[in-house]
Amino acid sequence: MAEIEVVYxxxxxxxxxxxxxxxxxxxxxxxxxxxxxxWAYLGVxxxxxxxxxxxxxxxxxxx
Numbered sequence: 001m002a003e004i005e006v007v008y009x010x011x012x013x014x015x016x017x018x019x020x021x022x023x024x025x026x027x028x029x030x031x032x033x034x035x036x037x038x039w040a041y042l043g044v045x046x047x048x049x050x051x052x053x054x055x056x057x058x059x060x061x062x063x
Contacts, residue, residue, distance in 0.1 A: 005034040 003015035008030055016024065024030045025047050032039045040047060 006030045007032050007039075 001017060003017060004021050006014050006016055006021065006024060008014060009028075011031075021030075021033060025033075025042060028042065030042065032041045034040075035045075
């Protein structure tokens with residue numbers, strides 16, 4: 001399984017599994033991660049966590 005490059009909030013670089021990336025996104029312990037050949041920035045670019053949150057709201061705007 002390929003690991004994903006991330007940058008933690010302290011500026012350190014690392015490599016994590018896709019499952020760990022999900023946890024890091026949800027806990028906001030990273031600033032960005034490498035998606036394809038471009039960086040995805042938390043709070044700026046759509047991520048897995050924001051996609052799940054939007055899907056759970058539904059059409060009525062309620063959880």
